[in-house]
Amino acid sequence: MLESYGEELELKVVFNTYTFRSMQEADTERLAARLADWIQPGTVIALDGDLGAGKTRFSQALARAIGVPDVVNSPTFTIIKEYEGTTLPFYHMDVYRLSIEEADELGLDDYFFGQGLTVVEWSSLITELLPAAYLHIYIEYAGMTERVFHVRAYGSPYEAWCEELNKEGASS
Numbered sequence: 001m002l003e004s005y006g007e008e009l010e011l012k013v014v015f016n017t018y019t020f021r022s023m024q025e026a027d028t029e030r031l032a033a034r035l036a037d038w039i040q041p042g043t044v045i046a047l048d049g050d051l052g053a054g055k056t057r058f059s060q061a062l063a064r065a066i067g068v069p070d071v072v073n074s075p076t077f078t079i080i081k082e083y084e085g086t087t088l089p090f091y092h093m094d095v096y097r098l099s100i101e102e103a104d105e106l107g108l109d110d111y112f113f114g115q116g117l118t119v120v121e122w123s124s125l126i127t128e129l130l131p132a133a134y135l136h137i138y139i140e141y142a143g144m145t146e147r148v149f150h151v152r153a154y155g156s157p158y159e160a161w162c163e164e165l166n167k168e169g170a171s172s
Contacts, residue, residue, distance in 0.1 A: 016158075018165040020149040021142075028054065029061045031149060035135075036065030038161050041088055041115040044131055046123030049139035054147050055121045058139060063090045066117060074121075079106070082116075089116030096122040103129055133158060 022028045035045075045062070047055045056074045063072040067086025075081040075094045083090040091111045095103050103126045111118045112131045123130060133155025140148040153159040 016153040016162050018151040018162045020151065020165075022147045022149060024145050025057065025061075028058055028147065028149075029064075032058060032061035033065045034165070035161070036062060038157065039066060039088070039117050040157075042113055043117045044112050044134040045117070045119045046127075046130055046134050046136045047119060047121045047139065048124045048136070050141055053139040053141045055139060058137070058149075059092055059119045059121065062117065062119060063092070066090060080111070085117075089114075091116050091118040092121075093119065094121040095126050098125070100126060100128065135161065 020027075020031050022031065039062075047058065049055055056072075060072045063070075063083060063085065066088060068083045068090050069086075070083050072081070072083060072090070072092060075092050076096065079094060079098065081092045083092065091114070093108075093111070098106075108126075108129055109131075112134075120126070120130070123136065135158040136152045136154060138150040138152075140150065142148050151162060151165070153162040
């Protein structure tokens with residue numbers, strides 16, 4: 001507690017960001033598996049990063065972590081692919097080739113507020129269509145096998161996820 005002019009003020013620190021350095025694919029899979037522990041129906045993960053940074057690779061690791069047995073590949077030309085996991089459905093989107101108007105016509109809210117995990121690649125192109133609460137991950141290319149994951153929470157429960165990741169000290 002802090003005291004200011006005779007009043008007590010409570011200082012609360014919220015960690016709504018987290019940075020993870022992946023030196024190899026096994027590290028990326030480890031991050032995906034950790035996030036999968038918290039995934040529940042209606043989870044939305046928004047992905048951004050340069051071409052070749054690893055958005056689809058991370059999506060594949062998430063899908064595997066929730067029990068999707070199928071081969072998960074980029075939905076670049078199909079826009080949305082749906083898979084059945086052992087714990088819940090996996091909705092994989094790539095909105096790179098869509099205008100905001102086209103994306104708005106797809107009925108994305110049915111996915112965002114549905115019973116599965118929704119992962120949106122190139123999410124920054126449709127930020128205004130994303131729900132108020134989601135987890136944003138920007139993947140930075142840092143070398144042949146090295147990537148830096150910049151994770152930012154928007155709302156609950158994602159803030160708690162980042163706070164827990166920071167407490168665990170899983171940053172490398």
